[in-house]
Amino acid sequence: MSKKGLFITFEGSEACGKSTQIKILAERLSASGCDPLLIREPGGTAAGEAIRHLLQHAPEGDDLTPEAELLLFAASRAQLVREKILPALAAGRLVICDRFLDSTTVYQGVARHIPADETARINAFAAGGCLPDLTFLLDLDRKSSLVRMQASARKPDRIERESDEFFEAVRKGYLTLANNNPERIFLLDASRAPLEIASDIFEKVQIAVSLGL
Ligand SMILES: Nc1ncnc2c1ncn2[C@@H]1O[C@H](COP(=O)(O)OP(=O)(O)OP(=O)(O)O)[C@@H](O)[C@H]1O
Ligand SMILES: [Mg+2]
Secondary structure, X not given: OOOOOXXXXXXOOOOOOHHHHHHHHHHHHHHOOOOOEEEEOOOOOHHHHHXXXXXXXXXXXXXXXXXXXXXXXXXXXXXXXXXXXXXXXXXXXXEEEEOOHHHHHHHHHXXXXXXXXXXXXXXXXXXXXXXXXXXXXXXXXXXXXXXXXXXXXXXXXXXHHOOHHHHHHHHHHHHHHHHHOOOOEEEEEOOOOHXXXXXXXXXXHHHXXXXXX
């Protein structure tokens, strides 16, 4: 399936503002006549949502090994790519995904210590060559992330209950990834006001659309 659309992903640790920014971007795109497809990981398909439940809240997921966890994320992604992302891109749509394969590189690879080459191989297999054109990384320190999480009434999921050390590793992993992929990953200071961040994002997306990336 050939690709004509634009594939944008949002990354960053817990409560960094991914959902907030995706909502603002989608509203701005809609106002300019674009109809983006909004999806999330894990999930976005019927099978993927069942996997999401197992990964996040089901008691059956409590003792998942890092390897099994990685493969479940990959299975959800493999389904999402082929069922939703590739057909939308082939139809020329703009696709916005809340987390994608960079999350696996960082959470299961770096923070859960799965060797980088194994993680990269499974990521490549699951994504089948479908890589984001543009990724927004919202960088936020652990303390601010905790304050925002505590302010929201939502019950933390299995991964959100991990240690401070785990999330320090996640943050460092993301920053290394951004450093190694400057052409794709756009690093944003997520401690700024939402509308300030949103302006940077919209500007970058407008450039990407006009360049037909
Ligand atoms: N730039 C910001 N400054 C201050 N608070 C923010 C900012 N962006 C989002 N928030 C608030 O932080 C909380 C988490 O935001 P949001 O749900 O967008 O993050 P998220 O990255 O999608 O989180 P999750 O990892 O849980 O999906 C919300 O209460 C939101 O209103
Ligand atoms: Mg969110």
